[in-house]
Each structure stands twice: as structure tokens, then as C-alpha cells.
Amino acid sequence: MQLRKYESFFILDPDLPEDAHQSVGEKMRGVVESGGGTIVSYVPWGKKKLAYPVKKKTYGYYVLMEFASGSDLIAELERNMRLDERVLKFITVKLDDEFDPEAEKEKAPRTVPADDSDEEPAALRRDEEEGEEDEEDEEDEE
Amino acid sequence: MALKRKKRRRRVFRRRRVCRFCADASLKIDYKDAKTLRYFLTERGKIIPRRISDNCAKHQRELTLAIKRARQMALLPYTVEHSI
Numbered sequence: 548m549q550l551r552k553y554e555s556f557f558i559l560d561p562d563l564p565e566d567a568h569q570s571v572g573e574k575m576r577g578v579v580e581s582g583g584g585t586i587v588s589y590v591p592w593g594k595k596k597l598a599y600p601v602k603k604k605t606y607g608y609y610v611l612m613e614f615a616s617g618s619d620l621i622a623e624l625e626r627n628m629r630l631d632e633r634v635l636k637f638i639t640v641k642l643d644d645e646f647d648p649e650a651e652k653e654k655a656p657r658t659v660p661a662d663d664s665d666e667e668p669a670a671l672r673r674d675e676e677e678g679e680e681d682e683e684d685e686e687d688e689e
Numbered sequence: 690m691a692l693k694r695k696k697r698r699r700r701v702f703r704r705r706r707v708c709r710f711c712a713d714a715s716l717k718i719d720y721k722d723a724k725t726l727r728y729f730l731t732e733r734g735k736i737i738p739r740r741i742s743d744n745c746a747k748h749q750r751e752l753t754l755a756i757k758r759a760r761q762m763a764l765l766p767y768t769v770e771h772s773i
Contacts, residue, residue, distance in 0.1 A: 556721060556762060597763040598723075607763060611721070638762055640720070 548617040550646040552587070555614070557628060557637035558607035561594050568608055571633050575612065578627050584616025585648075601635045615646035708745035710752075718751045720758035723765055729756065734766040 555575070559568050568591065576586050592609035601607065616624075621639055628637045710716050716725070729737050729744075729752055736756055739749045759765040 558763065598760070598766040599763055601763055609762075636762060638720075638758060640758070 548583070550584070550615045551618060551641055552613070552615050552643040552646045553621065553639055553641050555612045555624065555628075555637060555639045557610055557612075558597075558601065558635040559610060560602075560633050560635060561604060561606040561608045563608075563633060567633060568610070571631065572610060572612075574631070575624065575627065578624050579612075579614045579616055579620065582616060582620040582623055584614050584620055585646075587613040587615060589613075604635065607635055613642070615648075704743075706743045708743060708748050710748040711745055718748065718755050720755040720762070721764070723759055726752070726756050726759055726765060730765065732769065734769050 557575075559571055572589060572591070576589060579586055588611075590611045592611060594606050594608050597605055597607045625637065625639060628634045710718060718725075720726070729742055731737060736753055739746065742749070744752060756765060760767050
């Protein structure tokens with residue numbers, strides 16, 4: 548069967564102890580591996596504030612898991628996540644139609660992104676935009 | 690008619706319209722990157738239209754998809770008007 552590359556991003560209950568988070572991770576990894584998939588990476592992002600409350604919780608423990616598997620495994624994985632009370636929310640996105648294990652080795656290890664506070668990323672600073680209007684044809688005015 | 694208007698005052702403030710994602714290839718649209726996506730939301734959490742944000746059609750499409758995914762994952766708000 549053709550392996551595709553996916554990523555699963557899910558939120559765990561933040562009030563659970565750390566070993567509970569790990570056991571959920573192990574369970575999900577087990578689901579993927581027993582279904583013939585391979586885990587590419589498993590990165591816990593840690594506790595973050597949610598944009599809106601989910602199941603009365605204002606924080607969530609985010610985890611990002613990249614893996615390769617067949618397409619029918621996704622349904623099984625998502626069924627497991629839906630049944631597990633410790634998982635608040637999840638999303639699975641297909642990253643690539645083909646999985647190339649060789650290409651994975653070259654890639655840098657995934658890391659947790661820097662904590663995003665309210666500061667804007669440098670590339671998107673607002674003052675860049677302003678003052679760029681070029682006044683053309685001003686001599687037309689009488 | 691178009692000519693006539695041109696002859697008269699053409700004091701148009703033309704802002705340079707460049708799509709930010711086209712200009713900077715290092716800037717990736719990722720639904721997990723709430724920090725970047727938040728820039729394309731209004732204070733009420735609505736997606737800023739293309740005519741304001743100056744994005745090209747392709748990137749605006751990718752952006753809206755990313756924002757909607759980020760909303761699903763509670764990284765971005767659906768609305769700010771919550772009375773909890």
C-alpha cells in the first residue's frame with residue numbers, strides 16, 4: 548500500500564500529569580505503528596493558552612506528530628482520538644502524497660516553535676508598509 | 690472618458706501592491722503558526738480581505754485555509770465577542 552505523509556496535531560487535557568500525556572502519545576504512536584505506519588517525529592509543544600475555551604478548559608497541551616501511513620489508518624487514528632477523553636481536539640493534515648524515508652533524514656529535526664507572545668514577527672512589521680505610496684504625477688495639479 | 694479623467698488631476702495614491710508571501714519566499718503559510726496568521730485577522734478575528742491585505746489570490750486561498758484550520762485547533766479565535 549502506498550504510504551502518505553501526514554501530521555496529526557492534537558490538544559490534550561492540560562490538567563493531567565506529564566506521564567498521562569506521555570501515555571496518550573504512546574497510545575497514538577502504537578495505533579500508527581500497529582497499522583503499518585511509521586512515526587517520523589513526535590514533538591510535544593507543551594501547554595499553551597487556547598483562543599477559546601474547549602471543554603471548559605482555557606489551556607491545552609499541544610502535541611504534533613508526523614508520520615507516514617496508508618490512507619485508511621487515518622480513520623482508525625481519528626477514531627481513537629475521538630474516543631479518548633484526554634484528547635480535547637485534533638486535526639490531521641496530509642503533508643505529502645508520497646513518503647520518502649530518505650528525504651526525512653536530511654531534514655532538520657523539528658523543534659517546538661518559539662513561544663508566540665503578542666510581538667509581531669519581524670518580517671511582518673507594519674511600518675514597512677506605510678510610507679510606500681509613491682506620489683506620481685504631482686505636476687499635473689494646477 | 691477614461692482619457693479625460695487622466696488628463697485632469699491624476700493624483701492617485703498608488704500603494705505598491707505586493708503579496709507578502711510572494712515577496713518573501715521564506716515566509717511560509719502554516720496553520721500551526723498563529724503568530725503569522727494573526728497579522729491577517731482584524732481585531733474581531735475576521736479574515737482581512739485580499740483587497741486590503743494585498744495578498745495574491747493563490748496565497749490568500751492558502752491563508753484562509755490555514756486560518757480556518759488554526760481556528761479549529763483553538764490557536765486563533767472564531768470571534769472575540771465571548772462572554773464566558
